[in-house]
Amino acid sequence: MKKIIAVLALSVLVFACNSKKEGNMIVQGTIKGLKKGTLYLQKMEDTLLVSIDSVSLLGNDTFVLTDNVDSPVMYYLTFDGNTTNRRILFFGEKGTITINDKVDQFGFNPEISGSKNQALLDKYNKISKQFQNQRLDFIKNEFEAKRENNQELVKQLELDYQKMARRRVLFTSNFAMTNSDFEVAPYIGLTELYDASLKMLDTVNKSMTEKVKKSVYGKRFNDYVNNIKTKEQK
Known part of the structure; x- marks a missing residue:
């Protein structure tokens, strides 16, 4: 037994x-x-x-x-x-x-290989890395300008940095809208558009296809944008 x-x-x-x-x-x-x-x-x-x-x-x-x-x-x-x-x-x-x-x-x-969303994310990250390197260069140059008390250069670097930041937001927004039928779009919106205006965020959110809007990141991005709208209305 x-x-x-x-x-x-x-x-x-x-x-x-x-x-x-x-x-x-x-x-x-x-x-x-x-x-x-x-x-x-x-x-x-x-x-x-x-x-x-x-x-x-x-x-x-x-x-x-x-x-x-x-x-x-x-x-x-x-x-x-x-x-x-x-x-x-x-x-x-x-x-x-x-x-x-x-x-x-x-x-x-x-x-x-084998993931369409990953391939798009790799493509985005390749360009995004260039912006990251530029940001590091700005930080280094600003530190040296302040150490040398070069106020004129500090002001110019601040202006140039703001322009670079706007280019990054514009590139990221365009990339998300161009690939609005992939789940990588709202993911990039959540992780990379932290300094975008509400108008820009809303435009990106509205560009998503119905399939993507129903995805995990699509729902989170929609909630993220709506939460900002609610806060700004108070």
């Missing part, structure tokens, strides 16, 4: 392991140089970072992780569930997404 129970228990365990539900998003790839470790697929749910799937790698640098995606959102690929050290942030969506990286440079410059 004990043997029968043991066999049944083992059968249930094997069935449970082999019946892992595959989602409509498959994240696969290779982490070159990985000898040992656990990869976690994570995402934010409300204000908590939740582990969706995981895989332990022992001498095998390839992986497959899955999730069911109702609305495209940002995911984390991490070692041992720790996002503060090494992580890959990517836009998850239905389909197969391939992520290739190296263990010694994990998260610095991963190759990601």
